[in-house]
Amino acid sequence: MEEKRSRNFIEERIEEDIRNNKNDGKVITRFPPEPNGYLHIGHAKSICLNFGLAETYNGRCHLRLDDTNPTKEETEYVDSIQEDIKWLGFDWQDHIYYASDYFEYIYECAVVLIKKGLAYVDSLSAEEIRKFRGTLKEAGKESPFRNRPVEENLELFEKMKNGEFKEGEAVLRAKIDMSSGNICMRDPVIYRIQFSHHHRTGDKWCIYPMYDFTHCLSDSTEGITHSICTLEFENNRALYDWVLENVGTEHRPQQIEFARLNLNYTVMSKRILLQLVKENHVSGWDDPRMPTICGIRRRGYTPESIRDFAVKIGVAKADNVVDMAFLEHCLRNDLNKKANRVMAVLEPVKVIIDNYPDGKVEYFKAVNNPEDENSDSREIPFSKELYIERSDFMEDAPSKFFRLAPGREVRFKFAYYLTCTSIEKNASGEISVIHCTYDPATTGGWSEDGRKVKGTIHWVSAAHALKAEIRLYDRLFTKENPGNVEEGKTFLDYLNPDSLKVINNALVEPSLKNSNPGDIFQFERTGYFCADNREFSGNNLVFNRSVSLKDSWSKIENKN
């Protein structure tokens, strides 16, 4: 069956180009991150788009590190970028490039413009250039250096390259139109002087090309057919086209802009993300609360769920804020099919079965995943003393409460029907022991007489359970749009103080001892959890909650 998914506007354009045999029908895209930070879920949308397009149109997608500003970029980031893209499941094969690979070529292009009288060395200071640029409503003024003769420009540019000027003393500008309504076209700076060590070219250069000059030339030289970027570059497209036109490149890629992803209750700003890390508001770039790819990976998100999300949110040009619940839905949807079920009690309260023999241990068979026909089963120990979730017992329970309460019978999953007979409390009035009796005729959690039991709860055997540390994560911010800061506040004021809750004394079934970092489970009735990929070991059970299960009981509860 052919899937009739409708095309997004970029696919429509590409298909039109293919129909017209533009670029000989080829499709070559690229993902061009600047290696100055970690990739986040917004980048994931772009990665899925660019690599996905290449896949569906039998083309290819390049990875290009856009490293034209040596003061901001580090190799730590280029490594993490590659790791994250691979993890998402995409492959650039041998098409990894660096803008810095093209510095020589880009320099020559600048010389071409100078020779055509379309670029000049400006000796105005940065401040003066800013003043001369004009405003949104008023035209700019031409620099007094604008009409230097070609020869002089060539000489001065050479001197810039040779380090004969200090930083800020001179820049190379394209000569376009100081009165353009598009400020990008008011003689944009295309080269600046920076005496910084570059992570790849070392100290070879002291002049570096600006984004607008670099990006289009890089795209062109790589044979990119569709250069897909976010909306804020729409104004830059005129300059993109101007440069290629006037340098006279053979190949002219088409820039197409789409709306970037925004998610509520989090931020995508690199600046803010960096600040969260630097000021230790989170434990690092891969803190499971971070929207970074490494963060959500550590949280337990799967590549499949993120790719599914990227497809489901679509691609368009309208500004958007996607609900976090959408992302969570995609994760649950994926994990429901994949994650083995396991019993874990987060907030334990003891249960003693008074009529169960002392010292007896039974093993019950438990299916690992009822949603997966091929899944196996395991044996779980059961004994006289158990632990259940504190929230699964209520002393004074309403009729809608389907769990354990005095006099009520519930199913202990896979084991028996138990009825609560009495409770013990400690000095502070807290329930310390729940006494029950079991019905030996309900082995496996099923009764031949057909009587129904309203609730089924999970449990662990006190003698066999393992202690675990469980980290409950919640949204990082309390505000839907933390980037929208009110007067007199900063985004830090919106940090959610309850975004991390650590439980040190959770009890989990013994089978979990054999799991590995990164393994994902569904803790029956509570949520999806993954073994922490940094701190988990067989002797140190640490689980992160990826996402809770949908909880319709809490809705009922909250209504009352």
Add this chain to the structure above:
RNA sequence: AGAGGUAUAGCCAAGCGGUAAGGCAUCGGGUUUUGGUCUCGACAUUCCUAGGUUCGAAUCCUAGUACCUCUGCCA
């Protein structure tokens, strides 16, 4: 009288002159050894507004309105 964009449900998003897809969320019913999953049903007489063209307009035209981006030697 700056330039460039965008407006369809609480959110995302199809629609391309023939009478408003789908998903998320929400609300109800059924199934269920997870209050999960699955399943069934409800959820825009109306598409930013106002005019116009047309037998017929979310789609075409005109005039407005709102919001976003741009005044780095960042990308």
